[in-house]
Amino acid sequence: MSKDGSAGFFTTRLEDLVSWGRKNSMWPLPYGTSCCGIEMMATLCSDYDMARFGAEAVRFSPRQADLLIVAGIINLKMAPVLRTVYDQMSDPKWVMSFGACASSGGIFNVYSVLQGIDTMIPVDVYIPGCPPAPEGVIHGLMRLQEKIAQGDTHSQRRIAASRGIQPASVQSTAAGSA
Numbered sequence: 412m413s414k415d416g417s418a419g420f421f422t423t424r425l426e427d428l429v430s431w432g433r434k435n436s437m438w439p440l441p442y443g444t445s446c447c448g449i450e451m452m453a454t455l456c457s458d459y460d461m462a463r464f465g466a467e468a469v470r471f472s473p474r475q476a477d478l479l480i481v482a483g484i485i486n487l488k489m490a491p492v493l494r495t496v497y498d499q500m501s502d503p504k505w506v507m508s509f510g511a512c513a514s515s516g517g518i519f520n521v522y523s524v525l526q527g528i529d530t531m532i533p534v535d536v537y538i539p540g541c542p543p544a545p546e547g548v549i550h551g552l553m554r555l556q557e558k559i560a561q562g563d564t565h566s567q568r569r570i571a572a573s574r575g576i577q578p579a580s581v582q583s584t585a586a587g588s589a
């Protein structure tokens with residue numbers, strides 16, 4: 412408890428504990444539309460084993476998932492569906508843009524392909540490559556874990572802003588500069 416009697420200290424510690432639990436128990440929703448989906452499956456299999464990071468419980472319902480992995484080309488017709496899937500996931504939620512096509516349209520610079528899913532939904536981590544190597548995916552997953560621990564994802568920032576508080580990463584930056 413703080414000197415002024417408020418429970419700020421406990422609230423902060425509880426947030427840290429909850430974030431620790433969240434980052435080690437992500438439930439991915441695989442939104443694989445093309446070749447990148449195959450590479451995503453390889454990353455989930457035993458050789459690379461995303462279970463080591465607590466992210467192996469794949470769910471195909473947005474209501475049961477908190478990590479949306481978009482792997483592949485998103486056509487304009489599919490973009491509203493992707494947005495609906497994202498909206499149906501409950502907060503806090505994370506988004507991984509898997510590969511060049513999801514991140515920027517890749518080699519498909521044509522009118523029918525969405526030139527990056529971040530034009531439709533907020534993305535927390537981008538995985539480069541065509542397709543990305545599983546090692547790159549795991550690196551991105553670990554980077555996402557760091558961001559979740561710091562409360563630095565889009566979803567966490569939005570929740571913090573609605574409560575009128577700053578995420579931990581901003582607080583520590585402000586404390587460092589003081």
Ligand code: SF4
Nearest residue numbers: 446447511512541542
């Ligand atoms: S980035 Fe490459 S491997 Fe992935 S969906 Fe696009 S073309 Fe296929």
